[in-house]
Amino acid sequence: MSASSGIVAALRTSVGSTGRGLVRLAALVAVVGGLAACAGDKDVMIPDDPADQLYNEGLYLMQRKSDYTAAAKKFEEVDRQHPYSDWARKALLMQAYSYYEAKEYDDSITAAKRYVSLHPGSPDAAYAQFLIGSSYYENIPDVTRDQQRTEKAMQELEQVIRRYPTSEYAVSAKKKLDVARDQLAGKEMGIGRFYLNRKDFTGAINRFKMVVTQYQTTRHVEEALMRLTEAYMALGIVQEAQTAAAVLGHNFPDSRWYQDAYKLVQSGGVEPSENKASWISKLFQGRKTG
Incomplete structure (x- = not known):
C-alpha cells in the first residue's frame, strides 16, 4: 500500500462549508475596526484567515500543483x-502527509508524532504512526x-503492528519491517x-x-550458515x-550456499551431520525457513 492511499478518507471530507469561517472573519473584522479606531492608523491588526480557507x-x-512543501505550510497555518x-486536527495529519510526499521526512515525523500525541484515539492515529515508521524507513x-535509522524504522513500524493490528496499515508495516530486518542482517553479515x-x-x-x-x-x-561452517x-x-x-x-537443499558448505566439510574428510544437542540444531528444530 502506498502512503498516499491512507489519506483518501481525509481528502473526502476536506471541503466543508465556509460559513463558520466567514462569520468568524466578519466578527474579527468588526473587532479590528474598533481597535484600529482606538489605536489610530499605525497599528492595524490583521485578522486570521478562515481555517477552512487555509x-x-x-x-x-497538493492536488493541482503537486507542491507538497507549500501545501504543508498552509496546513501549518491552520x-x-x-x-x-x-480543522487543526485534520490539517496536522495532512501536514505530516505533505511533508512525507515532499521527502522532508524529519518534518513529517515531527508532525505525525504530534498528531499521535494529541489525538491517540483518533481513527487516523494508525495512519499517523505508519507515516512515522515510513519516514524513518525511507531514510x-x-x-x-550506521543503521540507527533502520532500527528506528523497525521500532516505529512495530508500533503500528502492535497498537493497530487490524488496521490496513499493519500489512504494509510488516512488509517494510521485513526489508528493514534484511538490512540489519546484511550489516551483520558484512x-x-x-x-x-x-x-x-x-x-x-x-x-x-x-x-x-x-x-x-x-x-x-x-550464507550465515555456510559462513558458520567455514x-x-x-x-x-x-x-x-x-x-x-x-x-x-x-532447510535450503537447493541453495548454492549448501553446495559450498557440503564441499567444505568434505574437504575435511567428513559429511554434513546434525548434532541435535548443538545450538544451531536447537534453533532450527521445528522450523522450516526455506
Missing part, C-alpha cells in the same frame, strides 16, 4: 491560527553505514565477513550467530561445522 488552499497546492479547531542508509577475512573466527561466528538467531527469516540466513572448520570445531552444513541442507 485548509482547502493546502489541498489545492494549526497555528486555529489550534483548537477540528534507511546503505548497508555499510561485519562477519570482515572478521572472517582477518581470521578472527570467533568474532565472525558471533556475527553470523546473530543473523541466524535474530534474523532467521531473512535472505541472509543461508569458521568452525577453520577453528577445528568439526562437529559444529557439520551441524551448520546439515541444517543448511535440511
